[in-house]
Amino acid sequence: MTALEDRDSVIQLIGGYIVSNAIRAAGDFGIFSLLDVDDGLTLTEVALGARIDEAHLIRLLRTLQQAHLVEEAGNRFHLTSPGRLLVPEREGTLANFARNFTSPLFQRSWDSLEETLRTGTPGFFLVNQQSIYDYFAEDDAANALFNGAMQEEAAATATAATTIITLAENERVIDLGGGDGTFLTKLLQANPTATGTVFDSPAGIANAPSVIDRSSVANRCDFQAGDFFTAIPRNGTTYILKSVLQDWDDERAYQILRTCAEQVPAGARLIIIGNFIPDDFDRNAAVGYLTDMCMLVISGGRERTLDDLRRLLDRAGLPTASLSHRRVGPLTAVELTSAP
Numbered sequence: 001m002t003a004l005e006d007r008d009s010v011i012q013l014i015g016g017y018i019v020s021n022a023i024r025a026a027g028d029f030g031i032f033s034l035l036d037v038d039d040g041l042t043l044t045e046v047a048l049g050a051r052i053d054e055a056h057l058i059r060l061l062r063t064l065q066q067a068h069l070v071e072e073a074g075n076r077f078h079l080t081s082p083g084r085l086l087v088p089e090r091e092g093t094l095a096n097f098a099r100n101f102t103s104p105l106f107q108r109s110w111d112s113l114e115e116t117l118r119t120g121t122p123g124f125f126l127v128n129q130q131s132i133y134d135y136f137a138e139d140d141a142a143n144a145l146f147n148g149a150m151q152e153e154a155a156a157t158a159t160a161a162t163t164i165i166t167l168a169e170n171e172r173v174i175d176l177g178g179g180d181g182t183f184l185t186k187l188l189q190a191n192p193t194a195t196g197t198v199f200d201s202p203a204g205i206a207n208a209p210s211v212i213d214r215s216s217v218a219n220r221c222d223f224q225a226g227d228f229f230t231a232i233p234r235n236g237t238t239y240i241l242k243s244v245l246q247d248w249d250d251e252r253a254y255q256i257l258r259t260c261a262e263q264v265p266a267g268a269r270l271i272i273i274g275n276f277i278p279d280d281f282d283r284n285a286a287v288g289y290l291t292d293m294c295m296l297v298i299s300g301g302r303e304r305t306l307d308d309l310r311r312l313l314d315r316a317g318l319p320t321a322s323l324s325h326r327r328v329g330p331l332t333a334v335e336l337t338s339a340p
Contacts, residue, residue, distance in 0.1 A: 022063040023086065024102035027095060031060075032079065032086040040076035092156055096148035101294070105142060109297050120249075122300040132299050137203045147207050151182050153243070157331055158186035161273055164326045164333040167191040167238065174199055174236035176228050176256075177244035180207035184240075185215040197233055198223040229255050232263050239264050242273040246291070247301040250312065257316035270318065272334045277303045287330065309334060 001009070026032060029050040035041060046061070047054045061077060064070040069083035079087070088095040100106065109123035116123045124132045136143035165187060167173070173196035175184040181198040188194050198208050198221070208223040215221065224233060229252070232239070239260060245253045260270055277288040288303050295301035304312075306325065313320050318336060325334045 019063065019067045020102045020107075022060055022067070023069070023098050026060060026064060027086060027088075027099055031064075032083060032095070033088060035070065035077055035079045036084065036087045036090070040073070040078035042076055046077060094152055094156070096145060097152045100145050100149035103145070106298065113297060116297055120296075120300070123297040124299070133201065133203070137201075143203050143206060147180055147204070150179050151207070151211070154179060154182040155186075157243075157329075158183045160328045161242065161331055161333070162187050162190045164273075164328050164331070165238075165240070165271060167194050169193045170195075171237045172196065172235060174233050174239045176200075176232060176239060176241050176260075177204065177247075178208075178223075178240075178242070179204055180211045181205075181215075181221065181223060182211055183242055185212060185217050185221055187240075188217040188220055189215070195220045197221070197236070199226055199228065199233060201225065201227065228259055230259065232259055234263055234265055236265070236268055238269045238271060240271045240273065243275070245272065245301075245309070245312075246274055246295055246303050247299050249300045249302065253301075254312055254316055257312055257318060261317045267337065269335060269337050272309065273331055274309075274334075275303060275330045276306050276309065276332045279305050279307065306332070306334070 029052060031046060031050055034046055034049040041049070043054055043058060043061070046052075047057050050057065052060075061070055061072075064083070065072065068080055069086065071078050071080050084090055085092060085094045086098055087093060106124075108127050112123035112126040115121065115126055122131070124135070128135055136146060161183065167187075171191070171194045173184065173187060173194055175181070175187075175196060175198050177200055178184050178198035179200055184196045184198050188196055198205060198212070200208070200223075202225045205223050205225055212218050212221050212223065226232065241256070241260075245256065248256065264270055275288050275291065277285050277292065292303035295303065310320055310323065313323070313336070320336060323334060323336045325332050327333075
């Protein structure tokens with residue numbers, strides 16, 4: 001690359017926040033939904049539907065084009081394949097995920113990044129003087145948006161995750177930190193003799209009743225509020241921690257695993273599913289590196305390598321001699337069996 005091309009590349013990286021805010025604004029104006037039509041729309045048609053002046057709108061659309069979310073052909077604007085993931089009504093959507101992580105509530109946390117790097121204190125805490133989970137317990141609207149974002153993430157990975165979990169007949173699955181039950185209901189649908197419980201904080205399971213009731217496994221799935229730092233249900237044969245440990249620093253993650261070591265019944269399995277990052281830098285792990293930084297700033301958690309996880313498991317007293325793991329796409333499932 002030439003010096004000017006390097007310069008342009010750096011400017012584009014610096015301008016990443018512009019793209020994030022453009023995605024949020026386009027979602028708020030319903031632009032992704034408007035463009036979700038086979039023939040696309042003209043600039044005038046989009047402006048009328050979104051109620052935005054054409055002179056301002058074209059600047060937003062050009063930014064979305066540069067981000068490969070929108071394309072133009074014959075003076076008509078269309079969504080690209082990635083752009084369709086931001087349409088709220090579509091299967092596999094990331095619309096709430098985008099709204100949550102580009103919201104002012106989350107973005108303000110990054111203003112304190114330098115202090116977070118110096119001290120390890122999450123930017124969210126520095127700005128709001130409470131942890132993100134305590135905040136959600138008090139703000140129903142923010143909690144609902146966050147749960148919607150997590151539901152989209154769970155739905156996007158649920159099918160892949162179910163393929164790396166094998167259940168025997170009549171198993172009882174406890175989904176620790178299972179949120180609204182999106183993942184567990186998918187797993188039970190794939191295993192018709194299994195039953196299960198979604199276990200999470202009161203705020204975490206706020207939407208679980210409706211998700212379970214709408215599913216085809218409502219007669220085999222229930223939910224329970226609690227605190228996995230202190231106690232978990234003791235009637236399971238398989239326990240799952242999916243995308244949970246990453247939310248917490250090592251000490252809190254250890255406490256969760258220590259609870260499992262003490263309370264998972266003898267002979268039951270513990271399966272930990274996550275987006276583990278490689279020991280050495282790998283450009284294919286880009287999402288993992290981004291979420292790792294996000295965890296540092298928002299919750300104080302971190303993405304881990306498999307060796308990091310093994311050290312936590314050993315410290316918690318969980319058996320790792322026969323530990324096994326399977327990978328599908330970005331997800332890895334680590335399985336171990338409680339001592340008999």
